[in-house]
Amino acid sequence: MFTPKFNRKVKHYNTKEFAKERYDFLKQLIHEYTTTASHECRKQTLANLANFAYDPINYEFMKQLHLVDLFISELSNDNCDLVHFALSGICNISCDPESREYIICMNGVNRISELLLHKHEDIALNALTTLYYLFESKNVTIPQDIKRKVQQYAMSCNPRYKNLGSIFLDTYRLLEQ
Helix, strand or coil, X not given: CCCCCCXXXXXXXXXXXXXXXXXXXXXXXXXHHHHCCCHHHHHHHHHHHXXXXXXXHHXXXXXXXXXXXXXXXXXCCCCHHHHHHHHHHHHHHCCCXXXXXXXXXXXXXXXXXXXXXXXXXXXXXXXXXXHHHHCCCCCCCCCHHHHHHHXXXXXXXXXXXXXXXHHHHHHHXXXXX
């Protein structure tokens, strides 16, 4: 019987060791996004930035580079792909309490709530998910118009809308008690 041996040492990457490279790479992506004329390049770059917002290792770099401001500004873009990726980035980084508070202070709740019930399913779901994370803040009360829209999600025939809307309402009811 063959038993594999795993004698290789796994190299663990030290965050501090790669901090400068990570910061510079994010800065380069932002520069590329803001200077390119190519729609495809902008779309891909913003998607990459949104993916970086998923990793807590990047939060401090993103704050230094004001990436949340870029994401928020793109919410009013006419291109649905760019809105989707900007909203994905906000959703990802809103797990960070400091970023969450900043998004709220920058009128993020209102900007994002305008995207609830959007005709594009991914945008609509990202808007609801992002608001779910933003309302975890102790400083935010859920406005009635948002509650009504969330109730529409919960009553939807679309299982993705229905499940997310129901979870949102159940969580909010728990917070009310």
